[in-house]
Amino acid sequence: MPKGGRDAIDGLIAGPDGRALLALRVAAPPAGGAANDAVVRLLAKALALKLRDVTIVAGGAARVKQIQLAGDAAAIAVRLEGLTA
Numbered sequence: 001m002p003k004g005g006r007d008a009i010d011g012l013i014a015g016p017d018g019r020a021l022l023a024l025r026v027a028a029p030p031a032g033g034a035a036n037d038a039v040v041r042l043l044a045k046a047l048a049l050k051l052r053d054v055t056i057v058a059g060g061a062a063r064v065k066q067i068q069l070a071g072d073a074a075a076i077a078v079r080l081e082g083l084t085a
Contacts, residue, residue, distance in 0.1 A: 007042045012084050015064060022084065036060055043067065047079045 010023040026038035036056055044054045049071055059065035069076050 007038060009042065009046055009083050021064065022080070033060075036065075039065065039067075043069070046083055047076055049076070 005025070005027055007026045007028075008024070010025060012020045013023045015021040024039055024042060026035050026042060028034040028038035030036075040051060040054045040056065043049070044051050047054075047069065049069065053070040055068045055070075057066050057068045
């Protein structure tokens with residue numbers, strides 16, 4: 001969400017098609033890719049990943065994005081579950 005005032009993970013929400021989505025807010029504006037960079041930084045920090053391990057693979061110019069996470073899938077799943085509990 002652009003101009004969210006702060007960077008935060010707000011838990012799960014229902015997407016337009018009913019799928020569960022991880023809701024993020026970033027303070028950075030969308031101009032020049034700053035919001036996408038902030039999303040990558042936020043997720044990398046929250047999931048204890050390196051920046052290069054978090055990639056936006058679809059939706060770079062949209063509110064709903066598809067993110068690819070590299071690393072130990074089981075450990076990432078546990079960290080994600082902790083963020084959404």
